[in-house]
Amino acid sequence: MEEENNVTSTSPHRLRHRKRSSTEVVLDGNPSPLLVNDQNKYKSFMVRTYSTIWMIGGFVMVVYMGHLYITAMVLVIQIFMAKELFNLLRKAPEDKCLPGIKHLNWHFFFTAMLFVYGRILSQRLANTVTADQFLYRLVSGLIKYHMAICYFLYIIGFMWFILTLKKKMYKYQFGQYAWTHMILIVVFTQSSFTVANIFEGIFWFLLPASLIIINDIFAYIFGFFFGRTPLIKLSPKKTWEGFIGASVTTIISAFFLANMMGRFPWLTCPRQDLSTGWLHCDADPLFKPEPFTLPAWIPGWFPWKEMEVLPVQWHALCLGLFASIIAPFGGFFASGFKRAFKIKDFGDSIPGHGGITDRMDCQMVMAVFAYIYLQSFIVSQSVSVDKILDQILTNLTLEEQQALFTRLGQMIGYS
Amino acid sequence: MEEENNVTSTSPHRLRHRKRSSTEVVLDGNPSPLLVNDQNKYKSFMVRTYSTIWMIGGFVMVVYMGHLYITAMVLVIQIFMAKELFNLLRKAPEDKCLPGIKHLNWHFFFTAMLFVYGRILSQRLANTVTADQFLYRLVSGLIKYHMAICYFLYIIGFMWFILTLKKKMYKYQFGQYAWTHMILIVVFTQSSFTVANIFEGIFWFLLPASLIIINDIFAYIFGFFFGRTPLIKLSPKKTWEGFIGASVTTIISAFFLANMMGRFPWLTCPRQDLSTGWLHCDADPLFKPEPFTLPAWIPGWFPWKEMEVLPVQWHALCLGLFASIIAPFGGFFASGFKRAFKIKDFGDSIPGHGGITDRMDCQMVMAVFAYIYLQSFIVSQSVSVDKILDQILTNLTLEEQQALFTRLGQMIGYS
Incomplete structure (x- = not known):
């Protein structure tokens, strides 16, 4: 308001x-x-x-x-929002004793970014680069192992957090950890939904x-x-x-x-x-x-x-x-x-x-x-057509997609 | 450990x-x-x-x-965990002034429950009750508007929270709100993944x-x-x-x-x-x-x-x-x-x-x-060509199959 x-x-x-x-x-x-x-x-x-x-x-x-520029705008707004919110509950004296705490926040931020946009954008990237075989494979690989890669990055952050816990700082550090997660959830929920809306039209x-x-x-x-x-x-x-x-x-x-x-x-x-x-x-x-x-x-x-x-x-x-x-x-x-x-x-x-x-x-x-x-x-x-198309593009190689296309055509009486 | x-x-x-x-x-x-x-x-x-x-x-x-009993066990464990964790950061004197705060937590809990399990279980329920036309329609409706129903319930909780904010309690209430969300995320992430694993075998x-x-x-x-x-x-x-x-x-x-x-x-x-x-x-x-x-x-x-x-x-x-x-x-x-x-x-x-x-x-x-x-x-x-073809033929109407065929053709550069 x-x-x-x-x-x-x-x-x-x-x-x-x-x-x-x-x-x-x-x-x-x-x-x-x-x-x-x-x-x-x-x-x-x-x-x-x-x-x-x-x-x-x-x-x-x-x-x-x-679309692409609007998405970029949403991303920029999102980074600024995260920055504002990360700084909000920080306390300078505690931060002095914890030099890595800022980097950890951004590590989680970029992991969340990869998780949320990696899928949406790489799907569309795959549709854009089908001409180049090498790029296409790279992108397909990214899509296929996307969740595993993000999980791996998250676990690194999680272990990093635990290994840098300092005596007498526990409460502040756990508070920051929770705060970071709340921010990421709020910011990424809304912005990923926004981006999804943009590409729907x-x-x-x-x-x-x-x-x-x-x-x-x-x-x-x-x-x-x-x-x-x-x-x-x-x-x-x-x-x-x-x-x-x-x-x-x-x-x-x-x-x-x-x-x-x-x-x-x-x-x-x-x-x-x-x-x-x-x-x-x-x-x-x-x-x-x-x-x-x-x-x-x-x-x-x-x-x-x-x-x-x-x-x-x-x-x-x-x-x-x-x-x-x-x-x-x-x-x-x-x-x-x-x-x-x-x-x-x-x-x-x-x-x-x-x-x-x-x-x-x-x-x-x-x-x-x-x-x-x-x-x-x-x-x-x-939705069901989209879901199946999504599956096809995510899981099948280009040859398999072509094979599927041909066989589907025969089954429904086309071709 | x-x-x-x-x-x-x-x-x-x-x-x-x-x-x-x-x-x-x-x-x-x-x-x-x-x-x-x-x-x-x-x-x-x-x-x-x-x-x-x-x-x-x-x-x-x-x-x-x-499977069904293991899932029930996971749900019971989850309810007990949520109960333990909800009570952890509660403070009795503050709670006395806020009679509804406990109900609000459980409102969010059951909303999350519906959101997470509604989908997994109703999908399988739909496979179980295909014989009864009325039940099947009810379950299909639940699946279709599942996200909207959960969102509506969440928004009710959100407005409830805001309308019951009390002066001098703001910080405690926002803390509780954040804590509830963190608990729900942790508890439901792990338990929904567990349930998904159970049904994979x-x-x-x-x-x-x-x-x-x-x-x-x-x-x-x-x-x-x-x-x-x-x-x-x-x-x-x-x-x-x-x-x-x-x-x-x-x-x-x-x-x-x-x-x-x-x-x-x-x-x-x-x-x-x-x-x-x-x-x-x-x-x-x-x-x-x-x-x-x-x-x-x-x-x-x-x-x-x-x-x-x-x-x-x-x-x-x-x-x-x-x-x-x-x-x-x-x-x-x-x-x-x-x-x-x-x-x-x-x-x-x-x-x-x-x-x-x-x-x-x-x-x-x-x-x-x-x-x-x-x-x-x-x-x-x-995920093979056969599996996807099977999905297409069982789940889509003929018109949808044709639409899929056309769109797939466009995507892989045919037609």
């Missing part, structure tokens, strides 16, 4: 009071030094808006460039991400103008007005954005390999416009009786509902966490916003939902 | 000293109240041996009863588990009689003599145990459904005896020049090597953890041994290794 992370930004609720009595310094019983200096407040607002525009611009640019990455951005922005705006009723104790700056206003806006946007985005093959076609060229595919029925008769309760003065709807728009409504009702809990969770450990922000990478993690809290919850929704209610029809 | 968990058992190293000067109370500078009372010590030894015999007896019995569960038991027992015995040189600071009762003696014994046992176990179809055949009847299968080539000519460096007086070896015995050597060299690190990890949090044992379920978790530390590391070894170096070899 936009409003909560930046302690220097002004609460909409307080702002309303301030308008009435602009000379007061103590507003509602709490002395609030942040509201004293108007210039500071507006400066912070400007910095924040400026960063937001740059971020959204960069985002649109990367989306335009395609940019649509499945772009729509959910946009909905969260829209929800964040409109929660801020509605809270700014109408916010009166506090929503949750955890984030005192959030209001029911912001929450409800943003929800309605997000759900409506979801419906129309899906219609817009669903018309570009660049966004809707899945990507099977790692090339970056133009995408062609037969549009999935989800993205083919269908006539939709408006229900009878629509008042008579409404100019249209029928409209063209892409079936995917109904799914978009579910995504919008989730983005506006459930995903904000990701933000509450992050607020609570920051309160528990008395941290202001997770980092300071984005001027006016805090750390990257501060902007990703709801995105993470959303990406996982989008993945599960897509796999359960949309893709699952063709 | 056997020797470390029971604080009342005697260190082999100290025992040697005691024989020389049986009247001394302070032996090597540390006053050790445990060694004063001989009767107590032997009593504890007896209790421990008695428990061990009961455990091994029960284990053999369950293995004899078959009891052999793949029984051999690794036996090797750990053998290694534990012989580390204790070798340490008892020859232990002089301390192995690692983390567990001061472990000795190099115990470690090396146990390793050699375990590796040799692995080779011969594999030969014994490899001759029973009950142990070697995979189980495709949930029935408990007798198993028949064509023996995998791994379990067919092959003549093996002993290498030339074997001395001339050795009576045999050739012996019959099952190919699986060579793999058993790798399992033995891991069980004796790497798996003990699971024990070191548990020791370190107990030291860090100043706990004597994880629980008190097994008289003389401590908690169930104390006996499972190395088993957990081993089960994961066995799974990954099996999947990487054994199972994947036998």
Whole structure:
């Protein structure tokens, strides 16, 4: 949620009071030094808006460039997030006695990276390099022994951890070990699901991400103008007005954005390999416009009786509902966490916003939902074909694949 | 490792000293109240041996009863482990203010249970109930929306956690949340891999588990009689003599145990459904005896020049090597953890041994290794063109088969 992370930004609720009595310094019983200096407040607002525009611009640019670049962006964000989070619960005096602890964290990070992306990417890499026999074998070998290699790397880290345990540091070291694992699980779950979404079609990455951005922005705006009723104790700056206003806006946007985005093959076609060229595919029925008769309760003065709807728009409504009702809990969770450990922000990478993690809290919850929704209610029809294709590409040599192709052709009466 | 968990058992190293000067109370500078009372010590030894015999007896019995019962045993062990671990970092005063915290843990536990076993078991359940159309549809539905159902349950827990956050308790609650997740990951990773091994053939569960038991027992015995040189600071009762003696014994046992176990179809055949009847299968080539000519460096007086070896015995050597060299690190990890949090044992379920978790530390590391070894170096070899064709013809509709044919053609560059 936009409003909560930046302690220097002004609460909409307080702002309303301030308008009435602009000379007061103590507003509602709490002395609030942040509201004293108007210039500071507006400066912070400007910095924040400026960063937001740059971020959204960069985002649109990367989306335009395609799957591989979006994936790279996700990876970079992930590395920065891990860095912010790794540093969060570190204590300098303990770290001095444990010189290797930082390397161990990154060892686990890159093991997790290999584990998660090794499979997704090498599968698509195998589809890309079939021309070169040597490369193809190398990649096939990597795919085949992928799990064993990752396990081996993990065990090295595990033994490294145990062999570097130091007396009187046990508790700190076990705490760090657990923290590292929690971070890796959270960061990699969300980013691997995000990458999976991207390759199913940019649509499945772009729509959910946009909905969260829209929800964040409109929660801020509605809270700014109408916010009166506090929503949750955890984030005192959030209001029911912001929450409800943003929800309605997000759900409506979801419906129309899906219609817009669903018309570009660049966004809707899945990507099977790692090339970056133009995408062609037969549009999935989800993205083919269908006539939709408006229900009878629509008042008579409404100019249209029928409209063209892409079936995917109904799914978009579910995504919008989730983005506006459930995903904000990701933000509450992050607020609570920051309160528990008395941290202001997770980092300071984005001027006016805090750390990257501060902007990703709801995105993470959303990406996982989008993945599960897509796999359960949309893709699952063709899951068995995909699964078997996956098996064929993973386990069989090229000659065996050709043999299989020929025999399958004979069996189903082709060729 | 056997020797470390029971604080009342005697260190082999100290025992040697005691024989020389049986009247001394302070032996090597540390006053050790445990060694004063001989009767107590032997009593504890007896209790421990008695428990061990009961455990091994029960284990053999369950293995004899078959896959479903072994799985049930794994599930029971898992529930007890989770219970022990959930209680470990609890603090009574904080818990009083948070009445729901216990239920939340178990909510996550059963969600994880459904997630992990729902898939494995319902797949096999589907193979069992194909006769009944209604049941079959129900199970198919469960499989299809399995991920979505589990995600929904998780999100409920997540929101529950956030909505019950209490001021001044944040840090404790977030700590508990992280701890619960760590427990679930550790417990479910190992137990789901164990269950997967069981259904690949009891052999793949029984051999690794036996090797750990053998290694534990012989580390204790070798340490008892020859232990002089301390192995690692983390567990001061472990000795190099115990470690090396146990390793050699375990590796040799692995080779011969594999030969014994490899001759029973009950142990070697995979189980495709949930029935408990007798198993028949064509023996995998791994379990067919092959003549093996002993290498030339074997001395001339050795009576045999050739012996019959099952190919699986060579793999058993790798399992033995891991069980004796790497798996003990699971024990070191548990020791370190107990030291860090100043706990004597994880629980008190097994008289003389401590908690169930104390006996499972190395088993957990081993089960994961066995799974990954099996999947990487054994199972994947036998995925053949025939097997995949069989899958295609049994599981896909004609339209899906045609779709697969077309897509495979595109991927391997035909058509």
